[in-house]
Amino acid sequence: MASPKIVSQEAAPDRSLVRGRDTKALILDAAEALFSVHGYDAVSMRNITSRAGVRLALATYHFSTKESLFESIIARRAEVLNERRLVALGAILDRGAPTVAQILTSFIKPYLDLRVSRDVGWRNYSLLIAQLAQINRWLPLVDKYFNPTAHRFHEALCAALPELPKPVVSRCFVFAIQLMVSELAGNERIDTLSQGALSGNDVKQVYLDLIPFLVGGFEAIARREAASG
Amino acid sequence: MASPKIVSQEAAPDRSLVRGRDTKALILDAAEALFSVHGYDAVSMRNITSRAGVRLALATYHFSTKESLFESIIARRAEVLNERRLVALGAILDRGAPTVAQILTSFIKPYLDLRVSRDVGWRNYSLLIAQLAQINRWLPLVDKYFNPTAHRFHEALCAALPELPKPVVSRCFVFAIQLMVSELAGNERIDTLSQGALSGNDVKQVYLDLIPFLVGGFEAIARREAASG
């Protein structure tokens, strides 16, 4: 009586847990796609589970509440992004004292690479992050998942600009983060303003202008401080 | 029988219309304050009318739908802002060929001045605009109310940078708009990143760094183009 049951367990061990992992990912992907386009409050748990092809009750079973589902979405890709950024930063620090351009590149390039990768989830994620960055309600989440890494880059920038007061470096860095987040989300304001000559969705093209623009901003502030001090 | 009625009409003509104007403004102010903090979808018509101290039915009576109420909010202050910007632009154009710094200043300074004015509605409005700028859903509204003025500044920038291809000017201008919108909303990301040394709410301080940063960005891109062409 017992032995057939054991054999069957070994042949297909704990299939319910495996299904659970798939379900979780399906819900995360669907929610990420919907939140990124419509915003957190415009999307219902029914919208999400219906897109994911699972039953309503599974969303709260796996994620408890809508808010904690949202946080799980942020956390999932933040881990990947933070690690890639820290690897890039470590690489240039190993080669000696890096320039501002190198530090900004090691912060932004990993984001761009993921954003244009085959995994379209990163496109949705970038839209989500752009919204996070604009609504103070989500600031605790931003701080929790992105500040530890951001502080490492902040330190590197301070080391590269020893003559600048720390708060001035903070300000420029926040300018850079804010512009990166908005522009790599694929902001389409430029489409009409340039009368069709450019598209905000072409983020690779945006990136080519973004880095020199930001470096120029840092340098201008540094020049001003040098002149006034 | 008729004459007393006429006298009374002249003494207090059409009081219901007057009340209607007050009610409209009360609803606009309440909606602006709530939308700016919580976002469009998180705020209900009940929230709005309750904050305004008027009955629910009055909101749809005066504004038809929630979306058109939202558009009325955007339109109300856009007219004021656009006019101030065009006056500032006209002033520097009258004095001859303006620099990039002067053009950006005439675009951003009127926004800052209103943002820090006694009318706290402008603070709420700046938060609203920052959200508009980030969600493609509202792009038609942004284009409708802000593009005509933006195009005037775009032309001035092209004239000030004749050696730059127009799309490159568009790109830099969109960078400037985007950063202005985010930063003058009082983005508080800097509060934790600078470990309390700065506050994003101090937008006058932000402004002092914003203009040179942006001008430095324009100049860096211009240098790159000059070197490559």
Place this chain on the structure above:
DNA sequence: GTCTATAGGCTGATAGAC
């Protein structure tokens, strides 16, 4: 222009069977 009352539908979250 303002009021009350309500239609018709959606919301997040849960209970309890399997």
Place this chain on the structure above:
DNA sequence: GTCTATCAGCCTATAGAC
């Protein structure tokens, strides 16, 4: 881990009296 069914409450918008 997944299912059905449901609770209790909220939503936008409107009808019709005053």
